Amino acid sequence: xxxxxxxxxxxxxxxxxxxxxxxxxxxxxxxxxxxxxxxxxxxxxxxxxxxxxxxxxxxxxxxxxxxxxxxxxxxxxxxxxxxxxxxxxxxxxxxxxxxxxxxxxxxxxx
Amino acid sequence: xxxxxxxxxxxxxxxxxxxxxxxxxxxxxxxxxxxxxxxxxxxxxxxxxxxxxxxxxxxxxxxxxxxxxxxxxxxxxxxxxxxxxxxxxxxxxxxxxxxxxxxxxxxxxxxxxxx
Numbered sequence: 001x002x003x004x005x006x007x008x009x010x011x012x013x014x015x016x017x018x019x020x021x022x023x024x025x026x027x028x029x030x031x032x033x034x035x036x037x038x039x040x041x042x043x044x045x046x047x048x049x050x051x052x053x054x055x056x057x058x059x060x061x062x063x064x065x066x067x068x069x070x071x072x073x074x075x076x077x078x079x080x081x082x083x084x085x086x087x088x089x090x091x092x093x094x095x096x097x098x099x100x101x102x103x104x105x106x107x108x109x110x
Numbered sequence: 111x112x113x114x115x116x117x118x119x120x121x122x123x124x125x126x127x128x129x130x131x132x133x134x135x136x137x138x139x140x141x142x143x144x145x146x147x148x149x150x151x152x153x154x155x156x157x158x159x160x161x162x163x164x165x166x167x168x169x170x171x172x173x174x175x176x177x178x179x180x181x182x183x184x185x186x187x188x189x190x191x192x193x194x195x196x197x198x199x200x201x202x203x204x205x206x207x208x209x210x211x212x213x214x215x216x217x218x219x220x221x222x223x224x225x
Contacts, residue, residue, distance in 0.1 A: 004152075006152070008149075008150055034213075036214075041218070041219075042218055042219075043114070043200055043202075043216030043217050043218050043219055044153075044200070044214070044216050045215075045216065046213045046214070049213065088152065088153065090153075090214075097155060097158065097168070098155075098214065100145075100152045100153040100154075101152055102150055102151060102152040103152050103153075
């Protein structure tokens with residue numbers, strides 16, 4: 001079993017829809033949770049960062065962490081074609097190494 | 111802006127060749143990383159370095175070595191390339207361990223094909 005599980009998709013939704021992306025994990029020591037966005041033929045870039053449990057909102061993006069269920073989510077409101085990308089969850093227990101999910105390929109259709 | 115530059119975007123090599131992938135960062139970051147990215151497998155850590163001349167194995171170091179002679183430069187070496195090393199290679203740097211979030215700054219990737 002992988003430490004971090006993420007549905008690779010692909011996921012295709014119409015413009016304006018609410019998108020929900022999720023990851024589950026098995027290591028209870030994880031306390032730093034991140035979402036990276038990767039456009040085609042580019043390197044990933046940090047989108048959201050959350051420490052421990054709770055919610056964090058940044059514009060149209062909301063990150064949620066439920067440590068009791070070992071489950072994290074990224075919500076995208078009013079999705080735009082420019083949000084089309086691969087989204088990778090990543091997490092760490094505080095050491096230098098991040099563990100990444102497989103990535104979910106998302107397409108927003110105009 | 112932090113910039114991580116990977117010298118080669120696309121490479122085609124033959125089985126058995128020695129391959130060098132170069133990465134340079136311009137933000138004085140202590141930590142540098144090499145990942146490979148494959149469909150369905152996500153990013154897997156090959157090696158990382160937290161200081162000059164220091165290196166640590168990641169999850170999949172077999173068949174690879176690294177060199178960090180200067181703080182800004184981290185090289186990945188495939189001593190004898192094999193077809194199963196065909197992949198996208200991503201270099202990253204970070205300030206993890208200094209009260210920072212540990213955000214990784216990635217280069218644009220080097221797509222290696224081994225024939």
